[in-house]
Structures are given as C-alpha cells and as structure tokens.
Amino acid sequence: MYKYIILFFLCLNYAYSQNNIMLDSTLLTARVVDNSLMIPWEILWGPDDHIWVTERRGRIIRIDPVTKVKKTILNIESRIADAGEGEPGMLGMVLHPNFANTPKVYFVYNYGVAGTIKERLVSWDWNGDTLQNEVTLLDNVPGGNIHDGSRLLITSDNKILMTTGDTGSSNLSQNLGSVNGKILRLNLDGSIPSDNPLPNSYVYSFGHRNPQGLCYGANNSIIYSSEHGAQQSDELNLIKPNRNYGWPNVQGACNTTTEMNFCNANNVVPPLKEWTPCVAVNDLVYYNHPAIPEFKNTLLMAVLGGFVLRPRLSVLSLSPDGLQVTGEKEYLKDLGRIRDICINPHNGAIFIVNNGDSYPGSGPNSLIEYRNLQYLPNSTTNPVSKDNSVKVFPNPVTNNSPVLINLFEDLIGGSIELLSINGNLFQSQKITDRQMTIYPKVPSSGVYILKFSNNSTLLYKKLVIH
Numbered sequence: 001m002y003k004y005i006i007l008f009f010l011c012l013n014y015a016y017s018q019n020n021i022m023l024d025s026t027l028l029t030a031r032v033v034d035n036s037l038m039i040p041w042e043i044l045w046g047p048d049d050h051i052w053v054t055e056r057r058g059r060i061i062r063i064d065p066v067t068k069v070k071k072t073i074l075n076i077e078s079r080i081a082d083a084g085e086g087e088p089g090m091l092g093m094v095l096h097p098n099f100a101n102t103p104k105v106y107f108v109y110n111y112g113v114a115g116t117i118k119e120r121l122v123s124w125d126w127n128g129d130t131l132q133n134e135v136t137l138l139d140n141v142p143g144g145n146i147h148d149g150s151r152l153l154i155t156s157d158n159k160i161l162m163t164t165g166d167t168g169s170s171n172l173s174q175n176l177g178s179v180n181g182k183i184l185r186l187n188l189d190g191s192i193p194s195d196n197p198l199p200n201s202y203v204y205s206f207g208h209r210n211p212q213g214l215c216y217g218a219n220n221s222i223i224y225s226s227e228h229g230a231q232q233s234d235e236l237n238l239i240k241p242n243r244n245y246g247w248p249n250v251q252g253a254c255n256t257t258t259e260m261n262f263c264n265a266n267n268v269v270p271p272l273k274e275w276t277p278c279v280a281v282n283d284l285v286y287y288n289h290p291a292i293p294e295f296k297n298t299l300l301m302a303v304l305g306g307f308v309l310r311p312r313l314s315v316l317s318l319s320p321d322g323l324q325v326t327g328e329k330e331y332l333k334d335l336g337r338i339r340d341i342c343i344n345p346h347n348g349a350i351f352i353v354n355n356g357d358s359y360p361g362s363g364p365n366s367l368i369e370y371r372n373l374q375y376l377p378n379s380t381t382n383p384v385s386k387d388n389s390v391k392v393f394p395n396p397v398t399n400n401s402p403v404l405i406n407l408f409e410d411l412i413g414g415s416i417e418l419l420s421i422n423g424n425l426f427q428s429q430k431i432t433d434r435q436m437t438i439y440p441k442v443p444s445s446g447v448y449i450l451k452f453s454n455n456s457t458l459l460y461k462k463l464v465i466h
Helices: 170-174 257-266 383-389
Strands: 008-011 014-017 027-037 040-045 051-055 059-063 070-075 090-095 104-113 116-126 131-142 152-154 159-163 182-187 203-206 211-216 223-227 234-238 273-275 281-287 298-303 312-318 325-331 338-343 350-354 365-371 391-393 403-406 415-420 425-430 435-438 446-453 458-465
Touching: 027 051, 027 059, 027 350, 040 090, 040 338, 040 350, 040 365, 051 090, 059 090, 090 152, 090 159, 104 152, 131 182, 152 211, 159 211, 211 298, 223 281, 234 281, 281 338, 312 338, 415 435, 425 435
Parallel strands: 211 281
Antiparallel strands: 008 014, 027 365, 040 051, 051 059, 059 070, 090 104, 104 116, 116 131, 152 159, 159 182, 182 203, 211 223, 223 234, 234 273, 281 298, 298 312, 298 338, 312 325, 338 350, 350 365, 391 403, 403 435, 415 425, 415 446, 446 458
16 A cells, blocks of 8 residues: 655745545545646646646646656747736647547647737647647637636547637627637637538637636536636536627626526526636536545536635536536635646546645645545455445544444454544554444544554544544
8 A cells, every 4th residue: 555745845935735635435645746836727637647737937847647757848938928927828738639649739828919918729749758840720819918718628529629718808708700708619720610600610609708617527418617707706607509608798697687688688508606706716627536436426626716715626516417516515725726637547536736825826836646545446356345334423523532433354453543634643543343432532623534454454434523
C-alpha cells in the first residue's frame, strides 16, 4: 500500500493546506504533485498518462504525475496579451481524441493587435518532445480585458466546441452576426460544419456571458456548461444547439415579468442551477469512476470564489437521467481560487489546480492529487468492497463516550487507529474480536477518521465527535 506525506507550503503570505478529504466512507489522501505553476488555466489527463497544463502567461507544461517531472513544451509568452496578468492569456486546451495516431493539441490564446485584444484557436503537433507546426483554425475573435471564455471540448462526432465571452459588451451575446457570447462549433480543421444550426456560421448556441466550463455527462448526448453571471446568477446550463441562454436580457431563471416575456418570445433555456450572489464557477468534469463511490454520477466543478469569497470544489449530484441537479456538497475551501480539475481514468484520483487567493490570480500555484488509496485498479478483491461490512455506532458520538464497532473476520489481528482529518494519530488499539468498543478522546469536536488495517486490508470510516 502506497503511503503519502501531506505537504504544506506558504504562498504569497497565504497558507494553502492540502488537507485530506473524508467523505462518507472514503478517505481521499492529498499529495502535492507540483507547487510552482504560474496561474494554470487548463489541466487535462492525457492519453500518454501525463497531465497537460496551460499557464495563462503563455506556456504549456507536461507533468508526469508519478515522478513529478515536468517540462515546458511550448512557450509563446511574447505573444500573450497583457503578459497573462489579467483575464486574457493562454486559456482552454484539448487533445485530439485519437492522440496516438493524430498527436495534435488544440488551444486558445489572446494576443494584442494595435492596442486591441484578439483571440485565436490553434492546433500544434506533438512530436514526443515539444509542440511544433502551428495552424490557425479561427482568428481575429474580438477579445477583451474581461470575459474571453474559453473552454474547449471535442465532441463524439469530431467537432470542436469553443466557448467565447462577451468581452464586456453584453449586446454581442444576442447578435448572431458576432462570435462573442457564444458556444461555437468547428470542424477539426477550423472550417464551418455543414450541419451547424445556422448556415455558414460557427454559432452553436448564444446568449452567453462568459462560459468557462464545458464537459460531457454520463453519455455523449448531454453537454454541460458553467457560466459566470454578473453580480448574480452564475449558471450551470444544459447546452442545446441553436438555443438562446438569455444574456443580457435574462440572468438565471426567467423569474421577472420582463424576463418571462423575453424567454417566451426567444425560446430561452433556463439553467439547471444558479448561484446568487456569484461564486465564480469555472470548469467542470463528470465523475463516474468506482474509486470514489460518493462521487458517482456527479459533476465536479471548480469554484474561484466570486463575491462571496467561497472558493471550493463543488460536487453536484445529478438525477439518473442527468437532467436535474439534486444536491451540492462543498470541499477544499482552504485552497484558494480553484481553477480546474482532471481525473486519472485508471485509479479514479482527481487533480486540482488553484490560482492564488485573489482576482485575477497570482502564482506560484499548486497541482494536488486526491486519491482513494483503498481502491486498487483491476483488482477483483478490492478492499473498498468490504467497507459496508464495518459498522460504527453511535455516529456522531460525544467525546470520551463508547463507540461500538462491528468488523469482519479478516481484520482480527489488525489495528484500529483514530486520526484527525490531516492524519494526526490520537489513539490506537489491536483488533481482537469482530466486535470492539473504543472510547475516543480528542482535544476538540469535529470530523475524525477511524482507520482499520492489517497486512492485506485498509479501510476508513468517518466519525463525528461532539
């Protein structure tokens, strides 16, 4: 069983603590992969089992998540508008879906022309060591100091979806002659697909303010997008072709007389969920890996913090059909502004990057893995399957009161440990029977961890102590 040390570091006088996450019955152990990235914007798990990162200043970094070795494989800082100091910079990225045979990388960046900011979508070829052979797919997209989008998704039919912001000019979002405030759809060579909703137009959906999250759901028929609102109504939207999402005439749901009139006249799609005041929602990934049962059929959403200063990882539970948000849980509220998330498809670990503690972001920043160490990929005797055989009650419990624990036979001879969420040990005792009683004694109330282990099994249970 791998063991990790939880690391702590101080960044720009702001203490970021890489705490473990204790879910209902799953402990996610934190491991710092890198703490020197400079305002990362996109992170992707590549088919080469490396993490690919765009930094807003104009670099693409490739990181081995096991050895932590990283390399800058592209540096175009000299082209980046405002040197990546504000919202413009190197932004969304996606890899070709058949990367082994077509090793192309697609990304968006902002550049300056005669005192104005523009945006372009490009592709580069990966030669196994660096990126080369830039091809411009879409150019001269109006950019701005704010609201530049721009998240990318390659769809199952090999089209690129690209989000664009309204650049602070909200009237552009309803203007079908403009590519701003839209989700665009392109062929992989940058041409306009013949089956786009509007003839000779990149526009796929419109009425957007600044969408910065884009992902598929449980299947390739559902596309979700998260979108920044103004002072109110950050949104989670279900994206449909040739549909209007309301901005600037509608914020969030259609719930005023003026908004309802506009929605009825323009076939506006209401959000699945909204947040008021704004929390600055960012990228999304769909999670359905068996490694973290509590996250099955959820959207993991990066949250920067917004007006209410509550940066976090939001876990959005979905209905079985994916058409409703049934709940939200919040984690990692002490990492600063969380920008993006990716998933290791093999062991189900999630990776988080942050952007400092204040707008528009500052570095250096951290890339942190959160992994269920109980989950063993490709194992037919995964210890996590035995988790329901351990019962702890009462829970919650009063400090120094008895806790009865029912165990399974294989754990006899092992040990019970009472730990803080950060791994500090308070108590330990040997397991001598299938039914044990412990008297937890801790310095303060809160959430603690019961660890059950022997040579072949490792299990965790959450214990709340008052």
